[in-house]
Amino acid sequence: MPESKSFNFWDDHYARGGTSGDGSVGEHREWKWSVVKQYTVQVDDVVDVACGDLSFWAGRDCMRYTGIDISSTIIERNRKIHPRWQFILANAADPQQAKGRIVFCFDLLFHIMDDNIYTGILQNLTQYSAEWIFIFTWKKNHLTYWKTRVREGYIHLRKLQPLKAARILWGTTTDYRYQTYRDFNQYVPLFESAGFDLHAVHDDSPNPWGARYVFRKRT
Template structure:
């Protein structure tokens, strides 16, 4: 083995070790889904790159068309974030829920002139979906941020429990391939975990794969 080959192999080994060490360090610092997002917003952070630009425009166009096509009058969104995506929405009546109180306060201030948009803090461990009903339950790029199994299961139960007719999810339906490099991300093949009584009616592929691997999934309640 010549010196050049040895150097390449050594560099590859060191790179692999550094990636694993970085992943462990990030996991050690990670406070869990709920605290992570509250801390992020409290420090002045935002919901992410997908809430602005061409991906946000695509999501808004798709969702507004769906709401109009199905004549949806009431929407409840689990994970409203900082409200940037919502600024592009056209919903007759909207309730936004989020685990981060800072995000909820931001939205309340941002949409104060719009009485058809309301917001409240979502506590997944003390939430009754029967008290928060809407025709459409909405989840936009939230599922893969729910890293804890119990939180993920509760979220799905609440999302589908609050919806009376439709649920729309924008998320990747695939296993986690990040290798733990980003502890606040955990994609799952979520369609296998959908509660009984719901039918997958439609899946629309997101054309902006360079930004997000999420697709639109439409579920209808089996009447």
């Protein structure tokens, strides 16, 4: 997905009253926090990549917080809610002058359509973190589920895009709109070359196709 299209999608989404989704609330949020707390009790210095509407932070504070998001609508809203926190309006693939002991990147990577942008985001995560990186993304290809294939195929048929509909119905790694599956394990060497080891993988998420990847910087 080109950067401008991605920007329009998310900015329009939030401007229309959209939220960051189920992954930031309820049992999904509590599970993600429970994983974080297994490794670091003090969540006091965070760079939050694709911070969204801050639903994930409901009822919580952070001494030093930097949130990065591509939507100007949500960045402006977040600045009003947390004037003490720092927020950066940027594409997650564009390097920023940000540093934190902990880096969060939740529910973003499967929305990245372009491989180069995807790799750029991962490289940035390693540059921002002084110790921990917590990533939540797909462990399985959600687009192989027949209900998903039928739903997405129908969407493209309505748009008079039969070739895309056929590809989705037969099985694909992208919905050609805003979701793409990649085997995250293939990108672990990128973190290792930047000085981070894969510390743990938590695949007991309430989301049946998602997992939490925990990286720690070598000392």
